[in-house]
Amino acid sequence: MAVRGVLFGMLLLLMGMSCTQTGLFFDSDLYAISAVWGGGCLLILAVCIRDSRRMEMIRNHLCWSGSYPLMGLSILMIGIYSVHACTGPVSMEGTLQEWISWSLYGSAGLAAWLLGGEARGRQLVMCLWHAAGVLLCGSALLAVYGLLDLPHVVMRVADPAVSASGARLGGLLQYPNTFGAVMAAFLLERLFALPAALRRRAGRLRAAAALLPLAPYTAALLLTESRGAWLAAALACAAGLAAERRCAALLLAACAAPVASAALLYGQLTEVQLAPAVLPGLLWLAGLWAGGVIAGQWMARAAGSGLGLAAAGRARMR
Numbered sequence: 001m002a003v004r005g006v007l008f009g010m011l012l013l014l015m016g017m018s019c020t021q022t023g024l025f026f027d028s029d030l031y032a033i034s035a036v037w038g039g040g041c042l043l044i045l046a047v048c049i050r051d052s053r054r055m056e057m058i059r060n061h062l063c064w065s066g067s068y069p070l071m072g073l074s075i076l077m078i079g080i081y082s083v084h085a086c087t088g089p090v091s092m093e094g095t096l097q098e099w100i101s102w103s104l105y106g107s108a109g110l111a112a113w114l115l116g117g118e119a120r121g122r123q124l125v126m127c128l129w130h131a132a133g134v135l136l137c138g139s140a141l142l143a144v145y146g147l148l149d150l151p152h153v154v155m156r157v158a159d160p161a162v163s164a165s166g167a168r169l170g171g172l173l174q175y176p177n178t179f180g181a182v183m184a185a186f187l188l189e190r191l192f193a194l195p196a197a198l199r200r201r202a203g204r205l206r207a208a209a210a211l212l213p214l215a216p217y218t219a220a221l222l223l224t225e226s227r228g229a230w231l232a233a234a235l236a237c238a239a240g241l242a243a244e245r246r247c248a249a250l251l252l253a254a255c256a257a258p259v260a261s262a263a264l265l266y267g268q269l270t271e272v273q274l275a276p277a278v279l280p281g282l283l284w285l286a287g288l289w290a291g292g293v294i295a296g297q298w299m300a301r302a303a304g305s306g307l308g309l310a311a312a313g314r315a316r317m318r
Contacts (some may be wrong), residue, residue: 003138007115008124010040015132022267023173025084027097042109074106102205133213134193137220140171140179142222145281158266165270169223180221183306186234187217192240194254195247198300211296214255215289218262223269253303261292283310 014033021029058271081099089095115121143153152174157163166178168176171183197210221229241248265288269276 003044004118004121004124006040006044006047007111007121009049009129010037011108011111011115011125011128013037013239014104015128019132019172023071023175023178025173025175026060030097030100030104034104037104037107037122069111071106074102074109075265077102079108096108102227129189133217136171136173136179137186137213137216140169140220140223141216141285143171144169145276145285146278154272163225165225165273168272169220169227169274171243173219176224177228180226182230183217183221183224184229184233184236187214187221188236188240190214190217190257191237191251192244194251194300195244198254204297207297207300208293209261211254211258211293211300214258214296215262215265215292218259218268219265222266223274250300250303254300256300257295258292261288261295265290 002030017029018024024030024033062268078099081102082090085092087100091196112125116125139148139150140153142148143150150172153169155163155168155170155174155176156166157168158166160166162168169179170176170178173179173182190210194210198207224296241251244251265285268284269281305318
């Protein structure tokens with residue numbers, strides 16, 4: 001219980017600072033959170049040393065762990081930067097910063113994996129994930145409509161090679177390319193969580209809640225005008241649909257309307273360079289958002305019924 005609480009507190013602090021401090025882009029933010037994170041790791045280590053049973057549980061949980069790829073990559077990068085530091089780097093400070101960053105990435109991934117090893121811990125991890133998504137996406141869209149006064153949320157440029165509309169959404173991260181990649185990750189996670197929520201026995205409220213984040217995440221991704229994030233999201237979506245062939249039709253039917261509503265919102269906002277009139281803009285947003293969710297539910301039910309009839313027909317033919 002104590003270890004779970006410390007892990008949750010550490011991840012909460014890390015997620016909060018990452019969201020509100022421009023993704024820990026600046027050295028001062030990175031060093032501050034790394035110092036606190038290191039202290040938390042030492043505290044957990046001390047607790048585990050005193051409790052041999054807890055240490056054994058963690059050791060068993062890490063056997064054949066799904067965190068191995070992230071840990072392996074982090075250790076590899078730390079090793080590369082360590083060798084680079086010994087051979088006389090151009091910037092020792094930059095090398096040290098990367099060493100700290102990769103150490104933080106690996107240990108944070110391991111902490112999330114350990115916390116998610118139990119049912120209660122998985123709920124806490126999901127709460128952190130969704131809270132970060134709501135904070136990043138919600139604050140960005142509210143700032144676009146003038147309801148929040150946040151500096152540098154929108155990057156305005158006159159070069160058409162950088163932005164076709166003259167404005168790109170950067171959110172709290174203040175960098176459109178990074179913000180686009182993050183929004184793509186949140187969008188894909190919600191997209192491929194749909195099948196479980198859209199089962200025929202699921203209630204309408206649960207289905208609506210599952211569809212609710214798709215439009216704002218898609219709109220935020222489009223408004224970044226990050227072609228790299230768009231391409232990565234499209235490729236990841238195609239790979240996911242190929243892996244989930246049995247529910248691909250249901251996914252496409254359910255997400256078509258929310259994605260279309262987000263595209264309409266994107267077109268409306270880019271026409272005014274992300275500076276819409278507040279009341280008409282909010283009404284437009286609410287209408288498109290609600291329409292996308294309602295239409296998505298209807299199309300998902302229709303697709304589910306069609307798949308059910310097709311399965312029944314194949315069963316009769318056999």
